[in-house]
Structure formats: C-alpha cells, structure tokens
Amino acid sequence: MADLSKEDVKSLGQAVGIDMEEPFLTEVTYNLNALKELLEAANPPGLEQVEPLPIIPAHERR
Amino acid sequence: MNKTDLPFLSAAALGALIRTKEVSPLEATEAYLERIDGIDTKLNSYITVCRDDALRAARAAEQAVMRGETLGLLHGIPFAVKDQFWSQGVRTTGGSTLLADFVPDTDATAVARLKAAGGILLGKLNMSEFATGNSVHHPYGTPHNPWDLARHPGTSSSGSGAATAAFLCATSLGEDTGGSIRNPANNCGLVGLRPTWGLVSRYGMLAASWSMDIGGPVSRTVEDCALTLQAIAGYDRNDPYTAQVPVPDYRAGLNGAVRGLRLGVVKEAMHADFLNAQVRTAVAKALGDLEGLGASLVEVSIPLLPAAAAVTRAILAVESASLHHDWIRTRLHEYDHNVGIDFLTGSILPAQLYYKAQRLRELIRRQVFEVLGRVDLLALPCSSEPAPLLPTAPGLKSKEEARQRMAGRRSLTGVFNLASVPALSVPCGFVSVADKDLPVGLQLAGRPFADGLLLQVAYAYEQHTSWHTRRPPV
Numbered sequence: 001m002a003d004l005s006k007e008d009v010k011s012l013g014q015a016v017g018i019d020m021e022e023p024f025l026t027e028v029t030y031n032l033n034a035l036k037e038l039l040e041a042a043n044p045p046g047l048e049q050v051e052p053l054p055i056i057p058a059h060e061r062r
Numbered sequence: 063m064n065k066t067d068l069p070f071l072s073a074a075a076l077g078a079l080i081r082t083k084e085v086s087p088l089e090a091t092e093a094y095l096e097r098i099d100g101i102d103t104k105l106n107s108y109i110t111v112c113r114d115d116a117l118r119a120a121r122a123a124e125q126a127v128m129r130g131e132t133l134g135l136l137h138g139i140p141f142a143v144k145d146q147f148w149s150q151g152v153r154t155t156g157g158s159t160l161l162a163d164f165v166p167d168t169d170a171t172a173v174a175r176l177k178a179a180g181g182i183l184l185g186k187l188n189m190s191e192f193a194t195g196n197s198v199h200h201p202y203g204t205p206h207n208p209w210d211l212a213r214h215p216g217t218s219s220s221g222s223g224a225a226t227a228a229f230l231c232a233t234s235l236g237e238d239t240g241g242s243i244r245n246p247a248n249n250c251g252l253v254g255l256r257p258t259w260g261l262v263s264r265y266g267m268l269a270a271s272w273s274m275d276i277g278g279p280v281s282r283t284v285e286d287c288a289l290t291l292q293a294i295a296g297y298d299r300n301d302p303y304t305a306q307v308p309v310p311d312y313r314a315g316l317n318g319a320v321r322g323l324r325l326g327v328v329k330e331a332m333h334a335d336f337l338n339a340q341v342r343t344a345v346a347k348a349l350g351d352l353e354g355l356g357a358s359l360v361e362v363s364i365p366l367l368p369a370a371a372a373v374t375r376a377i378l379a380v381e382s383a384s385l386h387h388d389w390i391r392t393r394l395h396e397y398d399h400n401v402g403i404d405f406l407t408g409s410i411l412p413a414q415l416y417y418k419a420q421r422l423r424e425l426i427r428r429q430v431f432e433v434l435g436r437v438d439l440l441a442l443p444c445s446s447e448p449a450p451l452l453p454t455a456p457g458l459k460s461k462e463e464a465r466q467r468m469a470g471r472r473s474l475t476g477v478f479n480l481a482s483v484p485a486l487s488v489p490c491g492f493v494s495v496a497d498k499d500l501p502v503g504l505q506l507a508g509r510p511f512a513d514g515l516l517l518q519v520a521y522a523y524e525q526h527t528s529w530h531t532r533r534p535p536v
Contacts, residue, residue: 052420
C-alpha cells in the first residue's frame with residue numbers, strides 16, 4: 001500500500017485530539033510509514049487463522 | 063580488607079562477610095557511597111542517591127547482625143534500582159522531567175521485597191525516558207558506559223548497567239520491555255535476566271507496555287543474579303498477573319550441570335546479516351565451550367525472528383501512547399524528541415496494523431514454543447553489536463532511518479518479550495573496537511518458569527570462563 005502523506009498523518013492525529021505540527025509531523029510520517037511497511041511485509045502462512053492473545057493463558061504456561 | 067575494596071566483592075561474597083561479622087553493612091554502604099561520589103560524575107548512572115536513608119538502614123542492619131537476629135537473603139547488601147520503580151519517600155522520575163516531583167508514598171513490590179530481604183537501597187538509576195528505549199536527551203545527565211565513556215551503556219536500563227559494571231552498587235534492578243535488561247548487560251559485561259512474565263510483580267513499576275514489561279536483576283555474576291531474583295520473585299496480590307507458582311531455590315540450582323542438556327542455536331540470529339562478525343565469533347566460541355561441558359547443540363529455526371523488532375515496536379508504541387495520552391496532547395514538548403515521535407506514532411497507528419502485530423506476536427510465540435518443545439534452552443547473541451557510540455542528535459531524517467531503528471538487533475531480544483518467556487545475557491567475551499575492548503553477551507532463553515535452568519547453564523559457563531572477572535577502566 002502507498003505511504004501515508006503528512007496530511008493523512010495530521011488527520012489521524014486530529015481524530016484522537018492531537019494537533020501535530022512540524023517538526024513532529026514529518027518525522028512521525030517517516031516513523032509511521034516505516035512501521036506500516038514492516039508490518040505489511042510480514043505475511044506468514046496461517047496469519048489469518050490466528051486469534052491474537054496478548055499474554056499466555058495460565059494453562060499454556062508450562 | 064580495605065574499605066575501598068568492598069565494592070569489588072560480589073553481592074554473595076559481601077553477604078558472607080557480613081554474616082561472619084568481618085564486614086559491617088555500614089562499612090559496605092559507606093564504601094559504595096564514597097565510590098559513587100568519586101566516579102559517578104563521569105558516568106551519570108544515578109539520578110538520585112539515597113545517602114541518608116541508606117546510612118540509616120545500614121546502621122539498623124549492623125545492629126541486627128550484632129544482636130544475632132535472623133538475617134535476610136540480602137542482609138546489608140547495597141543495591142540500586144532503575145528509576146522506574148516506586149520508592150517510598152524518594153522521587154521516581156522515570157527518567158523524565160514530567161515526573162521530576164513525583165514522590166511515591168509506597169515502594170514497588172520488587173523494591174519492598176529487596177528491602178525485606180535486608181538490602182540497602184543506595185539510590186535510583188538513570189534510564190531512557192519512560193523506558194521506551196529511543197531517547198537521546200537525559201535530563202538527569204547522559205549515562206556513560208564504564209568500558210568506554212563515549213559509548214552507550216544500553217537502553218533502557220542504562221544506569222543499571224553503568225552503575226553495576228562500575229561497582230557503584232552490589233546488584234541492581236532493571237526493567238525489560240524489548241530487551242532493556244539484556245541490552246545493558248550485553249553492553250556493560252553483566253548478567254541480566256528478564257524473568258518469565260508473571261514471575262515478578264509489576265506493582266509500583268512505571269509502565270511502558272503492560273503485556274511485555276517485567277523487572278529483573280542486572281548483576282555482576284550469575285550467583286548475584288540468582289540471589290536478586292530470589293528476593294523479588296513470586297505471587298503478589300497487587301499484580302493480578304503474577305503467577306501462583308512455587309519459587310524454587312535458584313542459588314541451590316547453580317551446580318554447574320549442563321551435561322545432557324540440548325541447546326537450540328537459533329539460525330536466524332547466528333546467520334543474520336546484521337550480526338557483527340566479532341560478535342558471531344565470540345558467541346560461536348561460547349557455544350563450543352558449552353558443548354565441551356557436555357551440552358549438545360542443535361540448530362533450530364524461528365522463521366519470524368526478524369519481524370520481532372517491528373512487532374515489539376508496534377505493541378510498545380500503542381500501549382505506551384495510551385498511557386501518556388493526556389500529556390501527549392498537552393505537554394508534548396516536555397518529552398525527549400524521539401520519545402515524542404514514538405508516542406505520536408503509537409497514538410495514530412491504524413487499529414488493523416496493531417491487530418496484525420498481535421497476530422504476528424501469537425505466531426512468533428508459537429514458533430518459540432515449538433522449538434522449546436524440542437530443546438531445553440535456546441542460545442543466540444544478545445545483541446548484533448557491542449555498545450554503540452552515544453547518539454548526539456535526536457530526530458529522524460528519513461523513512462529508511464526509521465526502518466533501521468525497528469529492525470536488526472532488537473529482534474534478538476524482543477522475540478522473547480513477545481513470547482513472554484525468560485531470557486538472560488551472560489558475558490561471553492570482548493571485541494575490539496577502535497582500540498577499546500567492549501563486552502558482548504550470550505543470550506539464553508527458556509520455557510516459562512525455566513528461569514532457574516537459565517541461571518544453571520549461565521553459571522556453568524561463567525565458572526568455565528573469566529569474562530566476569532575483568533574490570534572496566536573507570
């Protein structure tokens with residue numbers, strides 16, 4: 001997918017009550033696009049079948 | 063023994079001399095405070111030194127010895143903690159000016175347990191702002207690596223690494239969200255253990271990422287690491303996610319036995335293109351030493367390991383931003399610039415990407431558990447490189463620079479935070495960079511609650527080598 005523009009990033013900030021100005025705006029755009037690109041590139045088999053659990057349930061710990 | 067020599071003892075050795083009344087807790091505490099006065103101006107490892115409280119506690123500890131009272135595991139041992147742990151009556155800054163005046167009215171559980179074991183709190187240690195790992199500006203002074211003052215002691219438990227390596231405390235606590243205990247251990251030539259998530263209470267520890275944070279020891283020897291873990295481990299009703307499991311005697315498990323154990327050597331780490339050649343050689347030599355001690359080596363694969371850094375960063379960014387939401391909106395300019403960038407990114411990361419990161423986390427965890435079903439422990443480099451030079455300027459100049467920050471070495475540690483399993487770094491050699499000898503670490507990781515096995519194998523390796531006996535030139 002295409003990179004987000006600075007305007008996109010500014011709008012995303014406004015949606016959560018943050019008014020992003022320079023120099024933050026440019027750098028957050030770099031940072032967000034880098035993270036987005038890395039996550040979008042990771043598509044291992046079985047990904048869509050996984051239920052995400054943030055921590056290990058107790059019965060699986062051992 | 064001269065008083066000035068006392069800081070160079072291990073915590074275990076110092077404890078033994080205190081029990082036999084050959085050294086008093088007061089003498090030991092004074093010796094550490096004098097050394098802090100003499101050296102820490104170069105290192106900035108402490109944010110706050112608790113001089114008066116420490117001397118008061120040391121006098122009480124001395125009297126307890128003289129009265130023949132039953133002594134705790136760490137009786138009279140001067141320790142320090144990352145300034146992320148609440149300390150009753152002592153400011154707890156999180157490495158930030160935003161909390162410059164925050165004075166908790168209670169101790170974090172881990173701190174309370176160290177004190178209950180007889181430990182003497184020397185002070186609060188420097189850290190990357192709010193433990194996020196990318197900060198450049200340290201408002202309480204830039205922490206320096208005792209092996210080379212131009213280099214980083216490691217993020218985010220920077221002071222825990224610098225102070226412990228420079229003999230400015232007998233043992234310390236750090237906190238590890240994506241490698242923040244093991245990275246300073248690697249950079250400073252120490253033993254750092256990220257315990258199993260749920261083994262150590264997070265109560266009273268400033269949070270970065272609720273699902274990955276955990277406190278643990280940063281120590282000079284494996285035995286000291288075991289002693290420190292012993293004091294802090296176990297269920298705490300104030301942290302609902304601490305496990306109700308028995309805490310073994312970690313020190314008793316330090317028997318040197320590795321024969322018959324199967325060590326899984328993670329190929330994605332050993333063959334990573336970002337791995338420094340000298341680091342690879344040092345880790346390979348350490349693995350050969352363990353094989354010589356009777357362990358068997360098996361190559362294993364965690365295919366998603368390279369993605370771990372980005373997944374860790376996505377989850378940390380969102381969880382930490384949610385904790386700081388009000389201040390991000392109203393006091394953004396008071397954060398370190400890089401921390402501000404990370405928090406803003408976490409504030410707006412699209413939900414579907416965060417959800418994907420959580421799915422990737424689960425797959426990574428399954429891959430880690432699958433290999434841990436076939437071997438006893440995993441072995442790999444702790445970091446791709448020795449301590450880097452201290453950064454001089456904040457900010458991102460390109461998307462590519464941002465990509466670099468979210469990849470590489472952080473995958474080597476972050477993978478185990480995502481899997482919630484224990485992982486430890488033990489010194490495995492030195493590499494030469496610009497005529498300076500810099501330490502590097504071997505990382506071991508195990509199944510949940512196999513913390514004792516990690517210590518057992520690390521101890522066997524440590525006793526076979528002499529890396530832990532070298533002193534930094536500070």
